[in-house]
Amino acid sequence: MSRHTTIAAALTDLLFTPGLSLDEAADRHFAPDYRQRTDGRWDDRGGFLQHIAHLRTVVAEGGVDVLDELTDGRSYADRHTVRITKKDGGTVETEVYLFGEFAPDGRFRRAEETTLLLQGSPADRNLGTAR
Template sequence: MHTLETSTPARFIADFFTSFTEAVVHGSEDPADIMARFHTRDVVQITDGVRLDWDRLVAHLRPVRRNLTEFRFEVHEALANGNRIAARFTIHARLRKSGPVTTRVHLFAEFTPEGLLRRSEQLTRTLDPAEPDQEG
């Protein structure tokens, strides 16, 4: 796994979310084991005001595994200060039943020196398929 010491912030974010999602979607490991490779046990993720702790994140992985068929993370920019990262990226995904979905994410996160996610706050916006995916 990359750490912030061995890669740029943008590469770190792209690799972190791609590796994690790949393990969830295409792996056969128990979701809790996957979580342990990428997150601290005391992780807190707040997305659009919804607080998820370890148990809620593990529970969230089961439907992701069933429903997500394709994904790609496009990091537009990322800045790091120590183990904290602010990033803006787009998730391009295809869901089994509803088809393609594109989501813009603004992320503020804290990682351990080993590259585990400890805390994140995310603001997301689903992009309209007709809307051009502009970085600005």
């Protein structure tokens, strides 16, 4: 297997790198057959990219802190926090528990995650699946 991506690199490119197109960011880190389940909701790559496109209209800046990360062959697991400052000035911090699988080329093929809102309004609870 080639060198694999990480969730920090993927989220930084998707959400926090102005000027990088959504398609280019996605192609760097996610295989064509990518699927994701967030808090029980499954999306294919197209649905995931709709979600990220929406977040790009909401997020002004932010960052990712990886607290724990483990890879074993094609398996990936991590616990990370995402800090976001929204364009309306609100702030959100979410802790994410993620289990995933890499494609042979090192990009993510699948991710299953559960989120925990640490800071933000009750409306921000669904930011992980918002469209």
